[in-house]
Amino acid sequence: MLDRTKAPSYQTIQSVFIPKAQTQHLDNGLPLHVINVGEQPLIRLECIFKAGTWYESARATSLFTTKMLNEGTSTYSSRQISEYVDQYGAFIEFNHGVDKITITVYTLVRYLPEILILVSDILQDSIFPAKELENVKNITAQTLKVNLEKNTYIANMAFRSLLFGKNHPYGKSLQEEDIDSVEANTLNDFYQHYMRGRAFDIVLAGKVTEKEVALVNRYLGKLPVTMAEALQVQEQVYIPELVPAIIEKTNSLQSTIRLGRRLFPRQNPNYLPISLLNEILGGYFGSRLMKNIREDKGFTYGISSNTVTFIQEGYWIIGTDVKRESTRQTLQEIDNEINILKTELVEEEELETVKNYMIGSFAGSLNTAFDIADRFKITHFEGLPLDYYDHYIDNLQAVSAPQILTLANQYLDKKLFQEVVVGGIN
Numbered sequence: 149m150l151d152r153t154k155a156p157s158y159q160t161i162q163s164v165f166i167p168k169a170q171t172q173h174l175d176n177g178l179p180l181h182v183i184n185v186g187e188q189p190l191i192r193l194e195c196i197f198k199a200g201t202w203y204e205s206a207r208a209t210s211l212f213t214t215k216m217l218n219e220g221t222s223t224y225s226s227r228q229i230s231e232y233v234d235q236y237g238a239f240i241e242f243n244h245g246v247d248k249i250t251i252t253v254y255t256l257v258r259y260l261p262e263i264l265i266l267v268s269d270i271l272q273d274s275i276f277p278a279k280e281l282e283n284v285k286n287i288t289a290q291t292l293k294v295n296l297e298k299n300t301y302i303a304n305m306a307f308r309s310l311l312f313g314k315n316h317p318y319g320k321s322l323q324e325e326d327i328d329s330v331e332a333n334t335l336n337d338f339y340q341h342y343m344r345g346r347a348f349d350i351v352l353a354g355k356v357t358e359k360e361v362a363l364v365n366r367y368l369g370k371l372p373v374t375m376a377e378a379l380q381v382q383e384q385v386y387i388p389e390l391v392p393a394i395i396e397k398t399n400s401l402q403s404t405i406r407l408g409r410r411l412f413p414r415q416n417p418n419y420l421p422i423s424l425l426n427e428i429l430g431g432y433f434g435s436r437l438m439k440n441i442r443e444d445k446g447f448t449y450g451i452s453s454n455t456v457t458f459i460q461e462g463y464w465i466i467g468t469d470v471k472r473e474s475t476r477q478t479l480q481e482i483d484n485e486i487n488i489l490k491t492e493l494v495e496e497e498e499l500e501t502v503k504n505y506m507i508g509s510f511a512g513s514l515n516t517a518f519d520i521a522d523r524f525k526i527t528h529f530e531g532l533p534l535d536y537y538d539h540y541i542d543n544l545q546a547v548s549a550p551q552i553l554t555l556a557n558q559y560l561d562k563k564l565f566q567e568v569v570v571g572g573i574n
Contacts, residue, residue, distance in 0.1 A: 161507050166514060166537055169351075169524045172361070174369030181524060182361060183353040185517035189257040191354035192518050193364075195267065196525070199249040199342035202317040202460070206334055208326040212284065213335045213343070214244035217251065219280035221273040226280055229266065238263055246317050247459045248529070249343070260360055264367035271371060274339060276332040289327050299404035299469065302395060303570040307406040311388055311463060311566045318458060347373050349528070353521035392567040403475040403571030407482060408465035409564040414457050414530045418555060420540070421547045422455065422464070425555055427502050428494060429453050429485060430466055434501070436485050437466070445481065447474040459530055464559075475573045489556040493549040507541055 169181040204210040218240070219226045233240050238255040240263075251270065255263045295301040305321040312319030352364060388410075412419065423431075430437035430453030437451045451468035470478045513519055527536050 160504055161511050161541065163541060164511050164514060164537075166523065167520055168534065169521070169528075174350075174365045176369050176371055176373050178347060178350060178368060178371075178373060180350045180352060180361065180364060181521075181528070182356050183351070183517050183521045183524060184356040185353070185520055186355050189355050191255055191257055191260060191352065191356065191360065192521065193253045193255070193260075193263070193267070194349075194351040194353075194521075195251040195271065195368075196349045196351065196529075197249045197343050197346065198247070198348075199338075199346075200244060200317075201246045201320055203342055204317075204338065206329075207320065208322060208330055209334055209338045210249060210342075211244050211322065212281075212288075212330045213338045214242050214249050215284050215288070216276050216281060216335055217242045217270055217274055219284065220275055220277050221269045222275060223269050223273065224266070226277075229270075232266055233263075236262055240266075257355055257360065260363055261367075264363060268367045268371065271368075272344060274344070276335045276339075278332055281330070281332050281335070285327050285330060288322075289324065292322055292324065292327070299397065299400060299402065299570040300467075303404040303406045303467075303568050306393055306395060306570070307408070307465065307566060307568045308463075310390075310393060310568065311408070311410055312461075313388070318461060318463075345371075345373055351521050351525060353517040355517075388566060390564070390566050393569070394573060395568070395570045396572050397570060398572070400571040401472055402469050403472050403569050403573065404467075404469050405475065405478060405482075406465060406467050406568040407479075407565055408453075408463055409559070409566065411455060411457075411462045411464045411559075413459065413462050414526070414532060418559075419455075419457075420543050421551055421555055422559060424502065424506065424544065424547050425489070425552050425559075426453050426455050426464065427506055428498065428552070429489060432502070432505055434505075436488075437468075437482065440485055441468065441470075441478055441481050445474075445477070447471065447478050447481075451478075457530070472571055473574045475569060475571070479567070479569075483562070486556070486560050486562075489552070490560060492553075494552050496549065499549055499552070503544055503547075506544060510537075510540060 167183065167185050169183050171179055171181050174180055199210060199213075201210050218229060220229070224232060236255060236259040238253060238259060240251070240253045243250040243252060251267065253263050253267060309319045309321055314320065350364065350368060352360065411422070427435065429435060430451060435452070437453065441447050441451050442449065448468045448470045451466070453464070453466040455464050456462055466482060468478065514523065523537055526532065527534055
């Protein structure tokens with residue numbers, strides 16, 4: 149008979165095999181990274197440019213350049229691009245980030261030649277038609293207007309702005325005046341300087357054979373590109389004042405809390421131990437913050453803490469929404485939990501549970517070729533050793549309770565925290 153009063157036995161994952169990307173260079177020198185995994189005839193093609201917010205000299209330029217890549221070339225109108233992609237059952241998206249701009253296409257293997265024709269055209273001959281730009285600006289302005297009614301959006305925007313500085317690439321947030329000031333010629337200049345004719349990385353994942361590699365070389369390997377690095381826009385160092393910010397919303401029944409600090413990028417040797425510390429505090433459903441503030445106090449439906457990493461830097465953040473009258477108590481309970489981590493060793497049972505959770509999550513995040521490609525991109529663009537994830541489990545298991553205690557005292561210093569509350573404190 150099955151005894152349901154006892155938890156089932158489990159076995160700790162000792163190692164995970166991660167196929168390596170095979171890197172080669174096309175005829176024009178562009179690096180092509182191939183992850184050949186899977187049996188389904190599906191491919192994801194990514195063209196990744198160093199051209200995000202970090203590189204722009206005028207606010208919102210990189211964002212709107214990305215948005216407009218789907219709005220037409222000399223050959224295809226916006227509508228024709230959509231129809232072209234649809235007829236092959238493909239999907240194309242244009243992703244903007246603080247460090248990169250990515251063009252991503254999902255397609256069946258047999259339609260790769262047709263998709264590469266379109267991608268080549270976008271990379272060489274995107275235009276920025278005035279009518280389409282006006283439509284994109286109007287849609288973006290409406291979306292921003294809606295977002296500015298949301299406590300969570302305001303809190304995230306204010307937190308990054310106060311932490312990094314409102315003009316720092318990692319602290320910028322879209323403003324209405326930014327949208328109004330965007331012009332087609334500025335976007336075209338950015339496109340010409342950072343994308344058209346510039347070197348970029350290509351990541352090809354899925355069921356990839358030599359035939360697909362040859363096709364990529366045929367279409368993208370013939371593009372005229374310079375391998376010279378585009379210059380980054382250097383920002384002044386911002387030293388935040390780190391004073392608590394309360395953004396009053398008298399009609400709000402809830403308050404949104406954001407609390408955290410600037411943090412190092414993934415290359416730092418303390419990144420993995422800090423990730424474990426974060427997981428214990430608020431990184432998963434069984435975390436200390438969840439047990440205290442959700443289960444014991446009933447102040448919130450959910451509370452979490454996360455590490456956010458960019459290429460140059462990163463930050464650590466706690467976030468939750470609570471009843472307005474519980475705001476002050478919630479902040480006090482967060483402070484209490486942090487103090488416990490700074491004064492008491494984590495018990496071995498809890499440490500083992502969290503490690504097993506992180507290892508299981510890691511193993512579960514490597515199911516497809518696209519998942520493996522995402523891990524490769526982290527190592528490649530963030531300057532990590534290519535075998536970084538091969539040692540992930542061993543390095544995580546090596547983190548000790550005394551090390552967690554030391555790191556908590558080193559990094560969870562309230563003097564380094566930025567606190568934002570949107571709603572109010574009764």
